[in-house]
Amino acid sequence: MNAPAPGREAREARGPLRRKGIGPSPSGWLDPRGRALGSWAFAVNRVTGLGLVFYLYLHLGVLSLLLVGESAWNDFLELATTTVFLLLDVLLLFGLLYHGLNGIRVALVGSGVVPNRQRALFWAGTVIGTLALAYGALHILGGT
Ligand code: HEM
Numbered sequence: 001m002n003a004p005a006p007g008r009e010a011r012e013a014r015g016p017l018r019r020k021g022i023g024p025s026p027s028g029w030l031d032p033r034g035r036a037l038g039s040w041a042f043a044v045n046r047v048t049g050l051g052l053v054f055y056l057y058l059h060l061g062v063l064s065l066l067l068v069g070e071s072a073w074n075d076f077l078e079l080a081t082t083t084v085f086l087l088l089d090v091l092l093l094f095g096l097l098y099h100g101l102n103g104i105r106v107a108l109v110g111s112g113v114v115p116n117r118q119r120a121l122f123w124a125g126t127v128i129g130t131l132a133l134a135y136g137a138l139h140i141l142g143g144t
Contacts, residue, residue, distance in 0.1 A: 109121065
């Protein structure tokens, strides 16, 4: 017989899930009330994941300027090194760090390696991510 899923006993001790229907109501997606930390973490993970997909295509589009020629690339570099664009780089770094660190947390919890420490892992990731973001932001903005 298969071994019980990690954390199953604790879940069963809390009793069955009480839901009014299958999944959240359509307005529930936009209702911020009464959400647990994990729910916020998931929402931000989704926003950053979609943001990274958007950035990937944007990045490929921008790189294709290289095909246009040297002056097109130099014009872009001038724009890309303005403070507003460098701040967008910091936002990108935040998205990468959040999504990556939270992804590692989700993988560790979901695979049962660390099933009952999702909150501690979230705050550990927050500390590591904040330090890395501060370090990166200083370097990115340091040249302006
Ligand atoms: C740093 C490495 C990364 C790790 C460890 C990671 C990990 C994960 C994990 C574990 C999930 C599932 C989350 C869940 O089910 O709760 C996920 C979702 C996702 N990831 Fe990543 N990821 C990484 C990089 C990326 C990159 C580079 C992109 C985009 C180019 C990306 C785009 C997405 C998207 C769109 C989702 C689906 C979000 C959703 O449905 O809510 N990820 N990632």
